[in-house]
Amino acid sequence: MAAAPDLHPPHRIPDGIPADEWAVRCDLAAAYRLCALYGWTDLNNTHFSARIPGTEDEFLLNPFGLFFEEITASSLIRVDRRGDVTGGSDYGMNKAGFIIHGAIHMNHPHLHYVIHTHSRYGVAVSMQRHGLLPNSQKALTIMGWVGYHDFEGTATEAGERPRIVRDLGDRRLLILRNHGLLSVGETMGEAFVWIYRLETACRHQIDALAGGVELQPISPETQQRTIEQGRRMYGPGGFVEAGKEWPALLRQLERAGMDDYCA
Numbered sequence: 392m393a394a395a396p397d398l399h400p401p402h403r404i405p406d407g408i409p410a411d412e413w414a415v416r417c418d419l420a421a422a423y424r425l426c427a428l429y430g431w432t433d434l435n436n437t438h439f440s441a442r443i444p445g446t447e448d449e450f451l452l453n454p455f456g457l458f459f460e461e462i463t464a465s466s467l468i469r470v471d472r473r474g475d476v477t478g479g480s481d482y483g484m485n486k487a488g489f490i491i492h493g494a495i496h497m498n499h500p501h502l503h504y505v506i507h508t509h510s511r512y513g514v515a516v517s518m519q520r521h522g523l524l525p526n527s528q529k530a531l532t533i534m535g536w537v538g539y540h541d542f543e544g545t546a547t548e549a550g551e552r553p554r555i556v557r558d559l560g561d562r563r564l565l566i567l568r569n570h571g572l573l574s575v576g577e578t579m580g581e582a583f584v585w586i587y588r589l590e591t592a593c594r595h596q597i598d599a600l601a602g603g604v605e606l607q608p609i610s611p612e613t614q615q616r617t618i619e620q621g622r623r624m625y626g627p628g629g630f631v632e633a634g635k636e637w638p639a640l641l642r643q644l645e646r647a648g649m650d651d652y653c654a
Contacts, residue, residue, distance in 0.1 A: 399418075399652075409444070409445075412443055415442075415443070415451065415579075416465070416467055417464045417652060418578075419441040419579060420464045420466075420653065422579050425643070426508070427458070428647055430510075431510040435455060437571070440452050440496065440505045441503060442496050442503040442504075443469065447500065448472035448497055449469055449471050449477065450470055450493070451468065453468070453488070454467070454482030455482055455484055455488075468482070472493065490551060495555070498552075498556045503576070504581070506582045507571060507573045510571070510590055510593075512593040512596075513571055516596055516597065517571055518569055522566055523537060523593070525609060526599065526607065526608070528617065529588065529595055532625065534618050535618045536562050536563045537565070538564065538565050542569035563582075564589050566589075572589055576633065579634075580636065580640070583637070584633045588633075
């Protein structure tokens with residue numbers, strides 16, 4: 392995996408950490424800060440991860456004990472395929488993070504980043520029987536990228552992993568029914584923008600349903616055309632290809648005074 396472009400604030404790379412791994416750590420820590428900025432946190436009970444460059448089965452995860460706005464590049468922990476913490480922190484690991492993220496990292500070598508949230512609107516839609524409704528442009532343009540995974544409990548059993556992988560398929564988004572949301576990407580920017588789009592669609596849906604009036608229907612033909620448009624425009628080479636917003640998101644952290652994540 393190539394090192395991320397130099398988009399981060401100036402910093403000194405700690406001894407013993409390769410430059411490409413440090414760039415990944417900075418991206419992952421920035422995503423945690425953005426999650427806090429956008430109000431998607433659940434104390435410390437969700438998790439984002441990144442594959443460690445040059446490895447097939449080791450990834451970085453948040454230490455179970457820090458809030459997202461506290462996470463820095465150096466505080467992230469290393470986890471191997473057995474679920475052992477191989478370095479990084481005196482804090483422990485969220486077992487559900489290991490199960491969910493390990494499922495993706497060990498089966499999709501090109502997907503280096505995974506985001507899982509328990510956001511207010513995402514969980515609300517995950518609880519609704521019909522899931523994401525085809526009633527808004529935002530929802531329709533991402534529906535071709537969304538899969539569903541049925542609730543099996545607290546995601547702490549390794550036996551659930553094959554079904555997570557199956558239900559994600561070749562998509563970029565997964566609604567974990569009765570649980571929350573998940574996104575994946577080849578870059579951190581891609582994974583973050585995907586979760587942003589799904590979170591926004593969920594927020595639109597809950598707000599619209601809360602209005603208490605009938606939703607404006609969209610014809611099946613227009614629904615399908617819009618889904619296909621979303622596949623093209625958000626996919627590789629599309630004019631709004633997911634992830635291009637990452638440099639602007641890092642600048643947003645700087646303006647918010649939350650750009651000390653590369654520490």
